[in-house]
Amino acid sequence: MNTPRFEYGRSAIEKTIKLLLSLSSPYGLTVRYAIKANPHPEIIKMMNERGVYFDASSSYEAEELLNQGIEGNKISLSSQQSPHNLEVLLNAGVLFTATSLNQLKLFLDCSNHPSVVGVRINPAFGAGHNNRTSTGGTSASFGIWHEYVDEALALAQSEQVTINRLHIHIGSGTDPALWGEVMERSLGVVEKMPDVTVLDIGGGYKIHRYGDEKEADMVEIVAMFGKKLQLFYEKTNRKIALEIEPGTYLIAHAGTLVASVDDIVDTGSGGYTFLRLNTGMNDFLRATLYGSRHLIEVVNESSITKKYVVVGHNCESGDILSPGADNPEEIETRTLKEAKIGDEVRIYDTGAYCASMRAKGYNSFPDAIEMMVE
Numbered sequence: 467m468n469t470p471r472f473e474y475g476r477s478a479i480e481k482t483i484k485l486l487l488s489l490s491s492p493y494g495l496t497v498r499y500a501i502k503a504n505p506h507p508e509i510i511k512m513m514n515e516r517g518v519y520f521d522a523s524s525s526y527e528a529e530e531l532l533n534q535g536i537e538g539n540k541i542s543l544s545s546q547q548s549p550h551n552l553e554v555l556l557n558a559g560v561l562f563t564a565t566s567l568n569q570l571k572l573f574l575d576c577s578n579h580p581s582v583v584g585v586r587i588n589p590a591f592g593a594g595h596n597n598r599t600s601t602g603g604t605s606a607s608f609g610i611w612h613e614y615v616d617e618a619l620a621l622a623q624s625e626q627v628t629i630n631r632l633h634i635h636i637g638s639g640t641d642p643a644l645w646g647e648v649m650e651r652s653l654g655v656v657e658k659m660p661d662v663t664v665l666d667i668g669g670g671y672k673i674h675r676y677g678d679e680k681e682a683d684m685v686e687i688v689a690m691f692g693k694k695l696q697l698f699y700e701k702t703n704r705k706i707a708l709e710i711e712p713g714t715y716l717i718a719h720a721g722t723l724v725a726s727v728d729d730i731v732d733t734g735s736g737g738y739t740f741l742r743l744n745t746g747m748n749d750f751l752r753a754t755l756y757g758s759r760h761l762i763e764v765v766n767e768s769s770i771t772k773k774y775v776v777v778g779h780n781c782e783s784g785d786i787l788s789p790g791a792d793n794p795e796e797i798e799t800r801t802l803k804e805a806k807i808g809d810e811v812r813i814y815d816t817g818a819y820c821a822s823m824r825a826k827g828y829n830s831f832p833d834a835i836e837m838m839v840e
């Protein structure tokens with residue numbers, strides 16, 4: 467079969483959907499799929515048919531979901547970009563979350579705006595797999611800074627609009643041990659917002675891709691969220707419904723990028739042997755961008771192993787598929803089966819932020835195809 471290709475396993479997707487939909491929170495739990503992770507139409511269809519709702523990170527993503535037949539009221543839009551079609555999205559029933567004071571004004575200026583709106587707040591706390599994926603704290607431009615909550619409330623009130631949803635997303639690949647603190651801080655913000663009835667605590671649930679990375683235990687995390695929401699109710703008499711919006715957790719494990727060895731070169735006895743694949747940053751940018759490490763396997767019958775640096779075929783020295791841990795500036799050797807040109811190579815856990823986040827068109831390479839498999 468042709469390479470490079472992304473294969474997305476239906477049964478793996480079923481498994482994560484089933485797990486997340488089996489969870490509950492005392493005052494309701496909505497699971498949203500952050501489609502930026504992978505907007506493949508078959509995946510969106512699967513999520514929708516099983517009862518998962520959606521998080522859109524741009525007005526174009528929201529539009530795409532509507533085009534694919536998703537009902538507007540199942541879509542929540544919170545985008546860095548000022549939406550280009552806000553009135554249309556509001557007419558369709560899309561829930562809007564303003565991520566800046568200017569976006570809140572844009573919403574209030576829409577003649578068809580509903581009487582309720584959400585806001586995304588930066589709670590002065592961010593944590594991702596590394597700094598590139600943290601979206602909270604003073605060095606992140608995401609959300610309304612927490613000290614401006616009163617300003618947001620006053621602005622909404624000036625137009626008789628109620629802020630009923632609070633959105634907080636502190637990063638991607640957050641250390642599982644931090645979720646208690648994230649909920650505490652989020653509830654601290656909820657306390658300052660008297661009409662909030664829904665807390666969307668974002669995505670960012672870490673998965674294990676390589677080495678000693680620790681996968682989030684969603685059963686444990688959501689149970690802990692539930693306990694804290696219950697305590698919040700006992701303290702304030704406010705019942706807060708919970709929303710989570712994972713991308714990675716729902717889809718990353720289900721994807722495999724299947725490529726072939728295009729060439730093998732080395733830099734002599736003091737250097738490295740490079741396994742060059744017929745894919746790279748034009749299909750799979752995460753390694754270059756984040757220093758993200760994925761399990762790589764050479765598929766052949768060899769019982770001999772060899773150390774390789776795995777690289778892509780783009781004309782870029784940064785097109786490294788086996789970077790140092792969280793450091794795209796470094797290279798890492800991987801012990802793999804001895805390979806020959808033409809061998810198939812599988813890069814695992816590439817269902818999220820790979821096909822959707824490639825350096826598309828670079829060197830005029832065609833995109834790796836995407837296909838559903840069982």
Ligand SMILES: Cc1ncc(COP(=O)(O)O)c(C=O)c1O
Pocket residue numbers: 500503521523544635637638639668669670671711712713714715818
């Ligand atoms: C607002 C928002 N929600 C959800 C997600 C999904 O994050 P993840 O794929 O890490 O679960 C992201 C990703 O950056 C995001 O920005």
